[in-house]
Amino acid sequence: MALMTRIRLLQTGLAAVGAVALDACGEAAPTTPASTVAPTKPAATSPSPAPTVQAAAAPAAAPTSLPSGPFPFKVTSATNFAAGERLEWTNKTADEFARINGPKITVENLQVTGNFTEALIASIASGSGPDVARSSGSWMSDFADKGSLVDIGPYARRDKVDLSQWYAQEEVLIRKGKHYGMPFWQAHSIFLYNKTMFTNNGVKPPEGDTWTWTDMLEAAQKLTKTGETFGIQMGYSFEFAWLNFIRSAGEDYINGDRTKTTINSAGTIEVFQWLVDLVQKYKVHPVPDDKSLGEGDLWLNGKIGMRLGGTGLIGSTQFRKPDFEWDMFVTPKHPKTGKRACSANENPTVVISQTKNPEASYMLAKFYADKFSQDLVGKLRINSPSLRSSATDQAVWLAPPPANMKIAAEQMKHAGSLSFHLNWLQWYNETTKQLLPAFKGEMSVREACDKASQIGDSLLRGA
Structure with missing residues (x-):
């Protein structure tokens, strides 16, 4: 079958916004919340649990007869994997799924243009939604509470699915026991x-x-050359950047039951002071929107000594083939606590309730989670596979380059979730925005942290 004939466009007139909470490509942070999405609050859990979970709770035994058919059936899968390695993954998995399950069950990929979440909402509202889609913690609970998602628990229990085989984050897989x-x-x-x-x-x-933060700062100072290079660069965001340091210090950006913003705690303020000092005092990190070293990706252009980002950065670096040798290192320890931490964001596959064949749709979601699909996710450097056996396989995700790719598995040992909660995306974006003036030298760190917490708390109360 020709490369593009399996992919039908799911069009919207909406502008793309690239929220990382949805796509988690590994770089950008959430910027614009979908106007019609207001995630409801998940069951209270620790704000930064290790991203593992045992098999889903089973409040009742799986029924002896589950909805099945009609057959033959073509499962429609919403995707924004439109080019390169991601399109290759889309087509190879479609072929393999059809080989195993066809002609009884096949898959058609619906190419989403524009904002993924808003496109999905619009398609569901019009009755033309897909059968399955990749989800995000920023909207999964809202969709579940509105009845837009299928409880796949009965099928998973029938198939004896054990979620401990994956680096699974319960808060984006299970909602109110389903x-x-x-x-x-x-x-x-x-x-x-x-x-x-x-x-x-x-x-x-x-x-x-x-290595500790002190070692990293000393190296960054030696690598920084005014007008030529910066020693270090990270995104101006919590995910892939600030949370690594906040949690290494034993702090967090929200409390345990996710009812109070803790950005202005004494310990978190101390962390932000250190981060701001990288920019304003030591000048080893570019200021927001810095153009002093020119346009383009400073890391890929060889002007950054150390680059902090998400796992998508591995693929983009490998396939762009920069003219310098590069490698990976483990998160530096906090100089006092001796701890290290990093953020991790699970993007699972969900079944949309409008499907006319929930069993076939579940089978595709499960196939995307199984070995063939997960190995491809790793080999094509799309992101870190959730399946543990793929994520720890030295011939798959951990295969070089870079030489120390095995460190990716080490990172997952001290990874924690983004602590999704009621109105999370707006809360995340607004608190982030309040902190930027401190990095620009326009406001003290304490004042910025106070403002971020005040606005964060108002959103938590009013959401």
Whole structure:
């Protein structure tokens, strides 16, 4: 079958916004909330649990007869994997699924243009929604509570699905005792460094697990050359950036039951002061919207010594083939607590309630979570697979480059979720926005943290 004939466009007139909470590509942070989505509050859990969960709770035995058919059936799968390795994954998995299940069950990929979440809402409202879609913690609970998702728990229990096989985050899979999602990928924080720049400047590389924040700052100072290079760069966001440091210090950005913003706690303010000092005091990190070193991706252009980002950065670096040698290092420890942390965001596959064949749709969601699909996610460097056996396979996700790719598995040992909660996306975006003036030198760190917490708390109360 020709490459594009399996893909039908699901068109919207809406502008794309690229919210990482949805797609988790590994770089950008959420910027614009979908105007019609207001996630409801998940069951209270720890704000930064290790992203693992046992098999879904089974409040009742699986029924002896589950909805099945009609057959033959073509499962429609909403996707924004439109080019490159992602399109390759889309077509290879469609072929393999059809080989195993066809002609009884096949798959048709619906290519989403514009904002994925808003397109999905619009298609469901018009009765033309897909059978399955990749979901996000920023909207999964809202869709579940409105009856827009299928409880796949009975099918999973029938098939004896054990979620401990995956790096599964319960808060985006299970809602009020019902099982809605199958794991797909983990977008977690990573630390890359320009080995060539380290060598040329006589700086000892960050090898082993002894590096602390102090070591990283000292290296960044040696690598920074005014008008030429910056020693370090990360996104101006909690995910893939600030949360690594906040949680390493034993702090968090929200409390345990997700009812109070804790950005202005003494410990978190201290962390933000250190982060702002990278920019304003030591000048080893570019200010927001900095153009002093020109346009384009400063990391890929060889002008950044250490780059903090998400797992999508591995693929973009590998396939762009920059003219420098690069590698990965483990999250540096906090100099006092000795802890390290990183964020991880699960994007599972869910079944939309409008499907005319929930069993076939569940089978596709499960296939996306199983070995063939998960190995491709890793081999094509799309993101870190959720399936543990794929994520820890040295011939799959952990295969070089970079040479120390095995560190990706080490990162997952101290990874925590984004602590999704009621009105999370707006809360996340607004608190982030209040912190930016401190990095620009326009406001003190304490004042920025106070404002972020005040606005965050008002959104928590009013959502």
